[in-house]
Amino acid sequence: KKRTFSGVQPTGNIHLGNYLGAIRNWVEGQAQYENIFCIVDLHAITLPIDARELHENTRKLAALYLAVGLDLEHCKLFVQSHVQEHAELSWILNCFTPMGWLNRMTQFKTKAADDPDSVSNGLYSYPVLMASDILLYHAHYVPVGDDQRQHVELTRDIAQRFNSLYKQPVFTLPQAQIRDVAARIMSLSEPTKKMSKSDPDPQSRINLLDDPKVIKKKIGRAQTDSERLVKFDPQRPGITSLLGIYQAITGKEQAVIEAEFEGKGYGDFKATLTEQLVATLEPIQKRYYEYINDMGELENILKQGADAVRPSAQETVRNVKTVVGLG
Numbered sequence: 001k002k003r004t005f006s007g008v009q010p011t012g013n014i015h016l017g018n019y020l021g022a023i024r025n026w027v028e029g030q031a032q033y034e035n036i037f038c039i040v041d042l043h044a045i046t047l048p049i050d051a052r053e054l055h056e057n058t059r060k061l062a063a064l065y066l067a068v069g070l071d072l073e074h075c076k077l078f079v080q081s082h083v084q085e086h087a088e089l090s091w092i093l094n095c096f097t098p099m100g101w102l103n104r105m106t107q108f109k110t111k112a113a114d115d116p117d118s119v120s121n122g123l124y125s126y127p128v129l130m131a132s133d134i135l136l137y138h139a140h141y142v143p144v145g146d147d148q149r150q151h152v153e154l155t156r157d158i159a160q161r162f163n164s165l166y167k168q169p170v171f172t173l174p175q176a177q178i179r180d181v182a183a184r185i186m187s188l189s190e191p192t193k194k195m196s197k198s199d200p201d202p203q204s205r206i207n208l209l210d211d212p213k214v215i216k217k218k219i220g221r222a223q224t225d226s227e228r229l230v231k232f233d234p235q236r237p238g239i240t241s242l243l244g245i246y247q248a249i250t251g252k253e254q255a256v257i258e259a260e261f262e263g264k265g266y267g268d269f270k271a272t273l274t275e276q277l278v279a280t281l282e283p284i285q286k287r288y289y290e291y292i293n294d295m296g297e298l299e300n301i302l303k304q305g306a307d308a309v310r311p312s313a314q315e316t317v318r319n320v321k322t323v324v325g326l327g
């Protein structure tokens with residue numbers, strides 16, 4: 001079986017973008033691959049975060065991973081900082097990554113835009129840590145949303161450069177797995193921006209744990225336009241993004257959806273979308289509360305996950321150190 005690796009940062013409320021762009025695809029492909037899914041807490045400290053919040057978010061994210069249907073028969077789930085080889089490989093690869101490559105990373109440019117002098121060196125090196133996560137386990141596929149495409153490309157470049165420098169296939173070159181539908185869910189309040197955990201406006205995203213009333217309100221207020229035509233149209237990102245959500249959760253073709261709402265207005269469409277969203281999220285929420293209320297079991301699962309992946313991480317680091325002449 002081919003290997004899959006991916007992760008989410010425990011930086012806040014997991015939203016529909018994280019779910020439809022990434023996590024749901026992990027669940028759908030899980031029987032086909034050997035899967036490693038991580039809670040990337042070392043990435044979460046690249047921007048300021050409260051210690052207690054980080055600790056709690058890490059457990060909440062683990063409960064959500066299980067609630068959406070990740071099955072321990074197929075997947076290893078663990079916390080990044082529990083396997084120290086992530087940090088160790090990251091330092092080594094930092095020394096093999098040209099700054100010119102990192103200077104081109106758009107996520108850093110966006111996140112550092114407001115205050116470039118005070119953001120951390122860690123935020124700058126974020127993509128190298130991500131490359132280390134993927135390369136440690138020789139992952140073939142990295143299922144992510146569209147915003148992570150550039151980081152996976154960088155991972156390939158780092159691996160390729162290292163392999164050719166030492167003239168041996170130390171690292172496996174990974175490929176991003178990005179779906180056509182829902183690869184980039186947009187903010188509900190500013191549909192030209194992606195939906196994100198760190199957006200200060202809570203109305204901009206649907207969280208996986210939002211209750212039906214909140215979902216109804218947020219969808220009701222989601223920005224559209226004055227044309228009132230329920231059709232996919234790149235010139236109208238608001239309605240197109242909502243239709244994309246509907247397409248992702250119903251699995252219907254675009255033409256079928258447009259036919260379904262022909263002659264109907266935004267109100268009808270938003271009501272149907274809300275209904276479908278609630279039906280999708282309710283069972284996930286029910287399972288989430290079961291998992292989060294059994295903290296002992298959750299800690300156990302995370303410990304077992306880390307123990308299960310550690311040997312292959314150790315082997316990769318041992319090999320890299322030998323090749324480089326360390327240790």
Ligand code: AQP
Binds near residue numbers: 184186
């Ligand atoms: N809007 C999105 N649409 C589709 N996929 C998305 N992902 C994130 N946002 C969208 C995918 O979710 C996975 C985890 O990414 P993350 O932990 O970086 O989540 P985030 O919401 O992007 O987090 P932040 O902290 O709010 O970061 P910024 O400020 O960058 O948005 C990834 O596979 C990602 O592609």
